[in-house]
Amino acid sequence: MKRYDVVTIFPGMFDALLDFGITRRALDLGLFELGTWDPRDFTQDAYRRVDDRPYGGGPGMVMMAEPLQHAIEAAVGRQKEGGVARPKVVLMSPQGERLSDALVRELVDEDGIVFIAGRYEGIDERVVREYVDREVSIGDYVTSGGELPAMVVIDCMVRRLPGSLNDAESATQDSFSAGLLDWPHYTRPEAWKGSGVPPVLLSGNHAAIARWRRKQSLGRTYARRPELLERAQLSREDRQLLEEYRREQQEGQQQQ
Numbered sequence: 001m002k003r004y005d006v007v008t009i010f011p012g013m014f015d016a017l018l019d020f021g022i023t024r025r026a027l028d029l030g031l032f033e034l035g036t037w038d039p040r041d042f043t044q045d046a047y048r049r050v051d052d053r054p055y056g057g058g059p060g061m062v063m064m065a066e067p068l069q070h071a072i073e074a075a076v077g078r079q080k081e082g083g084v085a086r087p088k089v090v091l092m093s094p095q096g097e098r099l100s101d102a103l104v105r106e107l108v109d110e111d112g113i114v115f116i117a118g119r120y121e122g123i124d125e126r127v128v129r130e131y132v133d134r135e136v137s138i139g140d141y142v143t144s145g146g147e148l149p150a151m152v153v154i155d156c157m158v159r160r161l162p163g164s165l166n167d168a169e170s171a172t173q174d175s176f177s178a179g180l181l182d183w184p185h186y187t188r189p190e191a192w193k194g195s196g197v198p199p200v201l202l203s204g205n206h207a208a209i210a211r212w213r214r215k216q217s218l219g220r221t222y223a224r225r226p227e228l229l230e231r232a233q234l235s236r237e238d239r240q241l242l243e244e245y246r247r248e249q250q251e252g253q254q255q256q
């Protein structure tokens, strides 16, 4: 069982993970536990203040060190009580390592993680130095808080926990782990708005279907994310499939 704790001033946001879909079922199966720790609960003042103006001036507010200190220490303490020898503290921030399938696979090996979900302009840097083991970013843009980014990471990890996905679901897992984009999907009805389904998918010929799907993954990755293709280990057959895809695309364009 994995233990995830989140330091957040909006604990209710995590119901989105706990009450729906695959993560809800994984929780019910006891594959992971999730706790939330609100820094406001660790304040002494009547206003339960967790933010203050930045030293050096400038816009916005910064999350104060003390409420965070007590919330982080309480979360780490809970992890150790639960048998996690060395809980990792992960700060979600745009300054972090870019989240990828590879980083998800690394993080899912941790027995316990305490996520810090910042708000405002960010958290006091001394807290980062004192407690944070890794900073992780979900992308080069700014969200209004670290909660949604933390949920993205937790969702990606929980999907990888053994027993979390049934066979049908695990299929979707493979695309990025193979380093390629996914192939296109079709379902009933066979005809929709005058457009049909690629005949190979109706052929029942599983080898031909697998070949078509691999070609689509390679071709779409080449067209949309060529940098992924550079990192993918392509077989000689893959190169042939890609050549075939490109030729078909060109022929398709010439016919238009």
Ligand code: 4FV
Pocket (backbone or CB within 6 Å): 092, 093, 094, 118, 119, 120, 121, 122, 136, 137, 138, 139, 140, 141, 142, 143, 144, 145, 146, 149
């Ligand atoms: C973010 C990201 C992110 C920055 C200030 C929260 C916000 C605010 N976290 N990947 N991109 N965080 O934008 O992880 O406190």
